Amino acid sequence: MGVGKTKRMPRAVREQQMLDAAVRTFGQRGYMAASMDEIAELAGVSKPLVYLYLNSKEDLFTACIRREARALTEAVRAGVHPGLPADGQLWSGLRAFFTHTARNPDAWTVLHLQARTHGEPFAAEVAVMREEIVAFVTQLIAAAARDAHRDPNLPEREVAGLAEALVGAAESLADWANATEGVSAKQAAATLMNFAWAGLGNLMTDRPWTPPGEPGAEAVAHAAGQGPTSPDRCRRRPSSPRSSNRPSPAP
Numbered sequence: 001m002g003v004g005k006t007k008r009m010p011r012a013v014r015e016q017q018m019l020d021a022a023v024r025t026f027g028q029r030g031y032m033a034a035s036m037d038e039i040a041e042l043a044g045v046s047k048p049l050v051y052l053y054l055n056s057k058e059d060l061f062t063a064c065i066r067r068e069a070r071a072l073t074e075a076v077r078a079g080v081h082p083g084l085p086a087d088g089q090l091w092s093g094l095r096a097f098f099t100h101t102a103r104n105p106d107a108w109t110v111l112h113l114q115a116r117t118h119g120e121p122f123a124a125e126v127a128v129m130r131e132e133i134v135a136f137v138t139q140l141i142a143a144a145a146r147d148a149h150r151d152p153n154l155p156e157r158e159v160a161g162l163a164e165a166l167v168g169a170a171e172s173l174a175d176w177a178n179a180t181e182g183v184s185a186k187q188a189a190a191t192l193m194n195f196a197w198a199g200l201g202n203l204m205t206d207r208p209w210t211p212p213g214e215p216g217a218e219a220v221a222h223a224a225g226q227g228p229t230s231p232d233r234c235r236r237r238p239s240s241p242r243s244s245n246r247p248s249p250a251p
Contacts (some may be wrong), residue, residue, distance in 0.1 A: 009243050010049065010146075011053070014045065014053070015053050015054070017041045017043045017045070017047070018039070018040075018045065018050055018053060018054060018060070018062075019063060019067055019249075020043070021039050021040075021042035021043035022034075022039050022043075022060050022061070022063075022064050023064050023067075023068060023106050023107050023110055024042065025038055025039050025042060025108075026061060026064060026106070026110050026114055027105065027106025027107065027109040027110050027114070028106060028109075030114060031061060031118050031122075032118075034057075036050055036051070036057055036060075036143045036237060040047075047055065050132040055223075058243055061110075061115075061204075062121065062122065064107075064110055064124045065110060065115050065126060066108040066113065066125060067148075068104070068108075068110055068111055069102070069125065069126065069128070069129035070101070070129075071107070072084055072097075072101070072107075072108075072111065072129065073129055073132050073133060073136075075097070075099075075100040076096050076100070076133060077095050077134065077136065078091055078096065079092050079095060079096020079097070079099075080092050080093040080096070080140070085144075086140070086141075086144030086200075087197055087200075088191070089140055089144075090137075090140060090141075090193070090197070090200075091181050091189065091193055093136075093137070093140065094170065094189040094192055094193060095185060095186060097183035097189075098169055098170075098173075098174060098177060098186075098188040098189045100183040101174040101177075101178065101185075102178060102184070102185045102188075104176065105178045108174060108178065111126055111129070112171055112174070112175065114176075127136070131165070132168065134160075134163050134164055134167050134169055135163075136164035136169055137163040137166055138159055138160050138162075141159040141162055141163055141166075141200065142158075142159045144200075145158075145159055146171075151195075152221060156209055162200065166192075166196055169192055169195070169196065170192060173188055173191065173192055174188065174230060181183065182226075197207075
């Protein structure tokens with residue numbers, strides 16, 4: 001491609017054009033199949049200019065991961081409204097997550113599939129983003145649990161596993177939603193809320209599930225900080241979360 005096609009513009013703007021083209025190419029063709037020639041052509045610049053700005057294919061891919069990871073974490077944080085009850089905060093955060101991944105499917109493919117399957121240092125870059133999101137979700141769940149139990153000293157480690165499970169489920173569901181025609185971000189978020197909040201809501205009201213009469217059930221309950229398992233507790237019907245803002249499955 002001739003240099004004559006390259007218009008003069010601020011370096012920062014030109015670099016974002018290159019990253020846009022790279023995310024699209026990496027997302028649709030994969031890291032190994034993507035070429036610097038097609039990235040340069042899509043960006044409307046010469047290949048030497050891509051190398052001048054971003055050094056190498058590896059550095060370009062890393063820059064894509066960092067930009068898209070930052071965009072995703074910022075979208076989730078901005079989507080959560082602190083004044084809402086616990087389920088409302090989680091619902092708004094999940095909607096923000098699924099909205100962003102639906103609007104940016106190539107970026108999500110780069111983060112969740114391409115970066116994780118091509119080894120270090122790419123996987124490490126994504127791990128940093130994931131740890132930040134898990135820590136944020138842990139804080140949300142911990143704050144809700146402390147409020148529900150009126151216990152300001154409830155340690156975050158007791159809900160860290162729940163946050164890990166929730167983030168993992170959201171990641172898998174985003175893949176499914178993006179690959180399934182007709183599934184909206186709202187529907188994906190509602191699916192996960194209906195799957196997860198019944199359990200979380202019961203935990204908030206101190207009504208955890210415990211193994212019904214299995215050998216070792218007492219040890220499991222004790223390890224989970226739930227106290228002794230009793231037949232009455234095992235038979236107890238789950239209660240609904242106290243908030244009236246539970247989302248129902250979208251039509």
